[in-house]
Amino acid sequence: MVFSRFLRKPAIPAPRVPEGQIVYAIGDVHGRLDCLEDLLARIDADPDRGDRRVKLVFLGDLIDRGPRSRDVVERVMTLCAASEDVTCLCGNHEELLLHAADGARQALGIFARAGGRETLLSYGVDEAAYEQADLKGVAQLVRDHVPAAHLDFLRALPDQLVLGDYVMVHAGIRPGVALEAQKASDLRWIRAPFLDHAGRFERFVVHGHTVTTEPDVRANRIGIDTGAYRSGRLTALVLHDDVRRFLATALPEGAGIGVG
Incomplete structure (x- = not known):
């Protein structure tokens, strides 16, 4: 006789990006060209790139607050023009x-x-x-x-990008709404209904918009806005196969994170 208490639910497979790709999702830059150039250099030097197809995804908020918004926009425009594997989302x-x-x-x-x-x-x-x-x-x-x-x-600029089991957005998605039915205002602005949702989404969500000291890793989402405009820490989420890890610029000694 088999008792239900001994039955285990099948494990949910870890989300994956398309085979042969390595994805670098970059959080909110907010005019910090210095942080962006530092992070791009770290991405260029990443040993995990190998012969994988490299995809860069900027999660939006290139501008405001930091001192060099124009230069950041021009840098990202140049990257997007040079390769179809570079995408910038609208924040x-x-x-x-x-x-x-x-x-x-x-x-x-x-x-x-x-x-x-x-x-x-x-x-x-x-x-x-x-x-x-x-x-x-x-x-x-x-x-x-x-x-x-x-x-x-x-x-x-688009509002979302699907890569394998992941969806990249700026702010988040509204729970219970299909990706194709999401409103641009939610994808660019949403906070509490998304951040407070503990259930599964249609795809695993990668987002910026909401500042945290370290990447905000949850069972259904990862937030990577580490407040570069004030902290000096610009973060990228690195994805390949079912692996995920982070690259970030160095946090200056004594620096704090400003939420806003």
Whole structure:
């Protein structure tokens, strides 16, 4: 006689990326070109690359808060233009910049509080001119100083990328909603309904957006926004076969993580 208490549920296989690939998912850069260049050098030197096909995925929020947003955008644009194996997703900060360029009043107010000042200064806006501008004036500064090619690049960014058993997004996904039915606003902005969900998702989720001191590893998701704009630690999740590990820039001695 077989008793149910002795029966074991079959183990859930570890999520995998497509065979022959190695994926580097890069968290929120937020204008820290120095951290980005450091991390890209670490990726180039990674011994696990071997002869695997290398895929780079930027999880969004290239801009705001840090000092060199323009240079980060140009660096990522160059990488994307050079290879179809480089993808950049749209984050909520890219969305804010695009809405600011369109003159959306609510977005302009948030943009100013969320690091938009630093972004516009990186594009050559005079600090005094920024400080004197009202919301309408800030929108004009965006249109006058951010190249159309940059805005076009940001407008074309996708909101999610499926790689094997993984889905890459900026902020997260809404539980109970199929991937193809997810709203862009959730993929770019969601927090609590996603972060608090303990059940399985349609695919294993890799995301940024929510700052944690170390990568936030859960049974159904991994968050890799380690607050580079303040901490100096920019993190990449490395995936190949069913293996996952992390690469990161060094955290300066005494540095802390700022949540925001």
